[in-house]
Amino acid sequence: MATVTSYGAAEVVTGSCHLLAIEHGPSILVDCGMFQGPEEERNYGRFGFDPSEISYLFITHAHLDHVGRIPKLVKEGFKGVIYATEATRDIAEIIMLDSAKIMKEDFETNFRKAQRRGNEDEVRAPLYDEDDVEATFDLVWEHPEYDSTVEVQEGLTVTFRDAGHILGAAFIEITYKEDGVERTIVFSGDIGNDNTMVMQNLQKCKHANYLYVESTYGDRNHKDVEASIVEFKRVVIDTLRDWGNVLIPSFAVERTQEILCILKEMHDRKELPQCKIFLDSPMATRATEVYNNYSHLLSKQCQDYKKRDGTVFDFENLIYTPDVKASRAINDVDSRAIIIAGSGMCTGGRIIHHFKNRLWNPKNAVIFVGYQAVGTLGRHIVDGARWVKIFHEDILIKASVYTINGFSAHADQDGIIKWISQMEDLYRVYLVHGEEDKQVILRSVINNALEKKAHIVEPEEVIYLG
């Protein structure tokens, strides 16, 4: 009997890594992501399986918590074939290289500190380096198109379908034969929120016997995206009219492109006061390029922009500042600048410099457009801090702080339930990629509203698909 064991994203949100072992058949890994936040320590542990025995790796999408441990997997012996959409491959390369760079920088900083204390032997080496990332891309990659069923080997097919989450994201339908009987298991990866400006909507999944579904927001429904866009526009217009500047800490992939699209629409509709918009992030600049390259996978609005302008995101006010000199020159702009910079939770990156230069000014505004985890500078500010320490300097926050929550790239409870309700032949639902308290709520909705059996998967619990 086939089994699935979750070596990550079980009762937590991050570290997605599910092993499907087909009896007398191959072992398939679905995602191999990084643990983030309080779970981080687990990245350094053993996988719990032998990477060299895995035949195939299927990647749902390129977020760090779904791809971040792949170079470690390769370093520890994985030599199989990787299946991912072409766009996922391109975004994954940006994400993995950035991850290797951050780990290297952290290591060097910690090593210097430890040297002063004389305990440099205790500093842990990075999980992997750029060479391991390169080795990952030297393996054989297959790039299925959305909706085309690919035969992986005899008796095993896979279909990637648009998950509407980030560029290239897919939910994956795997069909295998066991004792002559065909069964289909679906891994949702992360499924998207409908009606975003950049992505297409989540596709229907018509047939599944077993479903592994994410449950990040299984306990709640989001605020309407439209209302969030209206709120965002209002803050931008009011701040610029008062000759202030707008700071937007943003994740490089998806959220940045969403924000650029809103600003471009404002420009088109002549809602935007005279201003300069800086995309001050090398990583977000690269990600935006990839989004532009795959514009046929984006929303109708984005495709129309591409047809009309030859580019999805560019317009006259938008300035990319990937190099450091151009980035520093932003400091000379006194007013009416919109600065989009990473990191999304303000744990590092150029947004910190802009905070230092502009948080003290009551004319300015900070707009948080993404989730801020506990313990991050972003969360500290969102929670109402009056003072923050930046580069050893205490800064009094006089800028207005706004949190706009409706831009989630994840489906909410209604979205998840609607998606599951469209599946025929569904025998059992397994909840992963969510915090346990939220999963308990989603489980009861699935049990009651859909009358399906749902199970919260525990770490390394072996699930028998029978």
Ligand code: ZN
């Ligand atoms: Zn994701």
